[in-house]
Amino acid sequence: MIRKHGLVVGPFQCNCSLLVCEKTKEAVLIDAGDEFERIKKLCETQGVTVKYSLHTHAHLDHIGAVEGLKKWKPETRICLHRGDEDIYKNLVMQGQLFGISYNPPPPVDQFVEHEETLRFGEHELKVIHTPGHSPGGVCFRFEAGTLGETPTVFSGDTLFQSSIGRTDLWGGDQRQLVKSIKERLLSLDEETQVFPGHGPATTVAAEARDNPFL
Numbered sequence: 001m002i003r004k005h006g007l008v009v010g011p012f013q014c015n016c017s018l019l020v021c022e023k024t025k026e027a028v029l030i031d032a033g034d035e036f037e038r039i040k041k042l043c044e045t046q047g048v049t050v051k052y053s054l055h056t057h058a059h060l061d062h063i064g065a066v067e068g069l070k071k072w073k074p075e076t077r078i079c080l081h082r083g084d085e086d087i088y089k090n091l092v093m094q095g096q097l098f099g100i101s102y103n104p105p106p107p108v109d110q111f112v113e114h115e116e117t118l119r120f121g122e123h124e125l126k127v128i129h130t131p132g133h134s135p136g137g138v139c140f141r142f143e144a145g146t147l148g149e150t151p152t153v154f155s156g157d158t159l160f161q162s163s164i165g166r167t168d169l170w171g172g173d174q175r176q177l178v179k180s181i182k183e184r185l186l187s188l189d190e191e192t193q194v195f196p197g198h199g200p201a202t203t204v205a206a207e208a209r210d211n212p213f214l
């Protein structure tokens with residue numbers, strides 16, 4: 001099984017998750033968005049090796065800890081969809097817009113693609129490309145029986161409980177976002193647990209039924 005540890009990081013309260021293969025202690029991070037020292041401490045406490053630092057997209061609140069992470073453990077691979085490469089490279093400019101200063105981020109190690117499988121420890125996850133909130137927005141899906149009894153998806157800022165991502169930032173497109181959600185998330189098993197990039201968890205069934213934006 002995979003054990004999930006959650007941290008809410010930074011001024012934008014991003015949900016950062018550390019997912020650990022219990023048997024091998026190999027792990028992945030999802031959205032190491034800020035507060036590197038807290039993330040580092042969690043990794044040390046759990047005694048894990050972080051293979052991938054996965055990012056649902058490249059907005060500042062989802063990538064702010066990569067610099068620290070990469071300096072600490074250069075072997076950790078930073079993964080992003082190519083559609084968000086420009087936004088990623090412009091972290092300093094993103095920060096200026098919100099009055100936060102950053103150093104330029106280290107290069108992306110691996111560009112992930114729709115339906116690509118990534119493996120860590122004895123487990124694997126699938127990438128789902130869900131453009132709309134940003135061009136390279138992705139979700140990460142785990143099969144039933146790995147992170148819980150039901151399937152699980154990490155939805156970034158694409159889908160929230162009773163809401164969807166904003167589309168007024170770089171490359172945002174609301175029609176495309178709704179299309180992505182309907183075709184690639186609501187089509188998943190309705191029992192699927194959804195862990196958004198901000199706020200509480202939900203399920204595919206609940207959002208299909210109640211989300212006023214869909």
Ligand SMILES: [Zn+2]
Nearest residue numbers: 057059133157
């Ligand atoms: Zn975002």
Ligand SMILES: [Zn+2]
Nearest residue numbers: 059061157197
């Ligand atoms: Zn966000």
